[in-house]
Amino acid sequence: MKVAIYARYSSDNQRDASIADQLRICRLHAEKQGWQIVEEYTDHAISGASLLRPGIQALISDATRGRFGLVLAEAMDRLSRDQEDIAGLFKRMAYADVKIVTLSEGEVTHLHVGLKGTMNALFLKDLADKTRRGQRGRVELGKSGGGNAYGYDVVKKFDGNGEPVRGDRTVNEVQAEVIRRIFRDYAAGKSAKRIAFELNKDGIAAPGGGDWGFSTINGNPKRGNGILNNEMYVGKLIWNRQRFLKDPDTGKRQARMNPESEWITQDVPELRILDDDLWQSVKERQRAVKRNHSDDGETENHFRERRRPKYLFSGLTKCGCCGGGYSMISADLVGCSTARNKGTCDNRKNIRRDQLEARVLNALRHHLMDPALFKEFCDEFTREMNRLRMERRASIDAAEAEIKRIDRELDKLMKLIMASGSDDAPTRMMKQMKDLESRQKELKAFLQEAEEPPPLLHPNMAHHYHIQVDELYAALQEDSEAKRMVAADVLRSLVREIILTPENGELQIDVRGDLAGILAVSLKSKRPAGGAGRSQVEMVAGTGFEPVTFRL
Template identity: 25%
Template sequence: MSFAKSSTKVTMPKVSAAKVRRAALYLRVSTGRQAEGDVSLPSQRRLTRGHCEREGWIVTDEYVEPGVSATDDRRPAFQALMDRACDADRPYDLIVVHAFSRFYRNGAEMELAIRKLRRHGVEVVSITQPTGTDPSAEMMRQIIGIFDEYTSKENGKQVTRAMRENASQGFWNGATPPLGYEAVEAERRGAKIKKRLAIDEVEAETVRLIFRLYLEGDSATGTPPLGIKEVVKWLNSRGFVTKRGGTFGVGAMHHILTNTAYVGRWNYNVRNKATGEKRSEEEIVTIDVPRILEDATFEAVQVKLAANNPRVSPVRIASGPILLTGLATCAHCGGGMTQRTGTSRSGKVYAYYTCASRAQRGPTVCRGNSIPMAHLDDLVLTALQERLFAPERLAEVLSALVARRAARAEAVDARLVALQTEVAAAEDKLRRLYQLVEDGMAELDDILRDRIAVLKGERERAQAAFERARAQSGGHAAINPEKVAAFGKLMREVLSSTDTPARKAYLRAILGAVEVDTATVRITGSRDVLHAAIADTPAARDVVQFTGPKWRARKDSNL
């Protein structure tokens, strides 16, 4: 937000020095469109300066507020004016406005501001409305303030209603489109241009890359699945930019990963801009937009975000001394398993995993399970070492995933062919147009120039999308016997060690849950995670817990 302040002396008629009053002008318009039009501000300046000249007042300062609402005091120029007017040297006798609505559109707050200024010897003067200190003038000013506030709220209601109706018809209301989209003209209604969202193929490739990096990594560059912070660093280090050409941030990245527009649903009017409160479902308008992602990919990312939320998985789960904290769950109620200890008559301490729901809320909530901690740890570690991480078992588990990814690679290849066809089609149309001009069968008039410009734009967009897709379609790293054996050996070594934090980090990276039933223990996980881990087997020092004691207080950097 910018504002201008200037000091300009005006030649005044000769008057007695004792009668000269010093004035500061405050000029404001409500919208950026009014400010850009440069109509209202010059008019206010001309009228207020003319009034000061006729009254014999000296204009010492001018404060300009372009495109800011006056419903509150969150206005840079206004705050600067109030601070300066209340200084000990008392620089102003008057603050001159075109109308009280320029000064404030909140009756109560306007009265508080005027009373504060009066305590410092400053009066607010409207050149188009009655002012003064007698009771009738005071009453009129207060009535005007209340009416201005009412008018502002009614205008806001009408604008909100019109924008909701515009959104319900599927049109875009003018905000910056999400990454991956552009606003294109859909139709004209008089002088108004109605726009809809269309996919920007170049940016859409970046969106697909972001979701892929977060969910499964990028085997073309040997990148394992990343957290939000690491996705941000990865993109920024490789020159990717946001919609406005800046670098990515954690908060913006979380918004991208949770934006339902990418699966065809853009929600408009979700929050109150003034208070930040979420609106009711009846007030939210869902706009159908072209989808960039499949539902399965988007939902998988939401599941991972929920699991990594520090409000769900606190720091102690990642860094505490208990091996299966955060992984062990009760098969009866789905709640987590917590530690419970007991001491025998000989003084020996026994540790158990027990259902947290039963321990905290009683047996009516869950009948629960309890199992000796050392026994469950040993069961899980032995099963993983002897069964899952044997090379032949790993290859068997991942065979179906390899086939599925091969099919996905075929789909990517088909998309590359389609983009290449678009490029070739645009080039062919351009060649034919050029040939018509060369053969003298068509004149290079404005219509033909526009058509050539459109075709060039289509060709460039298709070519850029093709190049980006080709660069990012290296496919997933192949699973060969050497990598499977190396990964299995690494995992068996880590799980056999006594370094609980390292074992815990690896288990949390590979497993989904350890479900404890009365007579059985089920270990679940993701084949995608296994594939990514084998494709780029990390050393023990590379495993980093997803939360830690230095996490930020704001929620935007921990998800």
């Protein structure tokens, strides 16, 4: 029996030794059972509330490929504490004909999944409730409920029993002076963007250690985040303003606002950094800016909140100087976001959006699939495929030869078993037969996967590409919004990124084409990421060729 071992611990408060202990006792159990350990999978300091863990994902992937027939763990809660996830894992393993065995529960069945899964889910809820209860108790004592804000340092100390005292904070005077500067500048009429500019110019590190941006200063007044909205700076600690829910599909936490009646407010005068007059001056200016939309930072926020339609190559344009994004800086112009918002890039060269789109579209139509260059690519691709085909053929020949040898061995063993009069000899021979049959099954599975036809490149593919792109370009001019959206999506799939670099007073544009998307369009695939041509496109794009790059 081939077995995989899985071990996990959930928090930084636990030790790596926990993983080693789990693996050790699982190895001993496997040795007693006579099982062969083929792989060990681990996840360090990762919660069991989600399956989005590298170790468990690798285990699932290898199980579906038939690498082992049994998964061994210390207990079910090591695999997952989420009821839905443990049920899904059990289904996947059952489909792959893989059993789950734990040292605590034995072989896991539907009964274990139902009862133990419910118990683990209740454990998680109870743990969350106790954690929030402890946080609320600290907040009511004027201590932090968790995390830390810019302007404060965590106080590390221990009580009489040697236990850490949590939640105490003290003012960081260096950062406090930066906070006062931000509030004074904003109250004096400077925009959040200009303040961020000046802080970066003076080499002052942002809260995360990087560069300041206007959003770090402006934040979100409703959620109470951002430098200008943190009421801790006037000695008021507010807790439970929002709660977090985990998206069941992505595993990411999403914030949800709580009713104001559920907020917990506590006075902490020892943590005050600002006086009331300065705080009120900033709040009054924020209200005026919201009414008039006159401040640069607030205008940018408002501009984003309107959710105007994205332009054709939105998100694909990059600055060649800093690597930051090129985005809309007005109704018609695109420019370097880093230069505009943070001041840490010197690229101030802008370009009209319609001019950028026209130049890139023209290149996609006339330059991206040059017939002469494509012929050279086809020749190189053919040489590479021939090399891969020869390597694969050698592996296939070796597998076929081994299958024939196993057939002969099985015939011999069968004849010996039938001729044997001993009770022990057939038992040993039967074990040998099972091993041979298992190996033969693996080889046949390999041959079944290896015998897929190789991808082919048609000599006229460049011609087909130009026809398809011309049709897509025409669709962009259609009255039908649905046709325009489909055409735009396919055209975007042809481009990996667009690099804009100022040279000699002009913007040079380098377009990096996505090879898989280009070939998919050439194959007349409606969706480059899927469809009948998908495996061919992925194999072509994965044979070591760099994306197509050309300069406009």
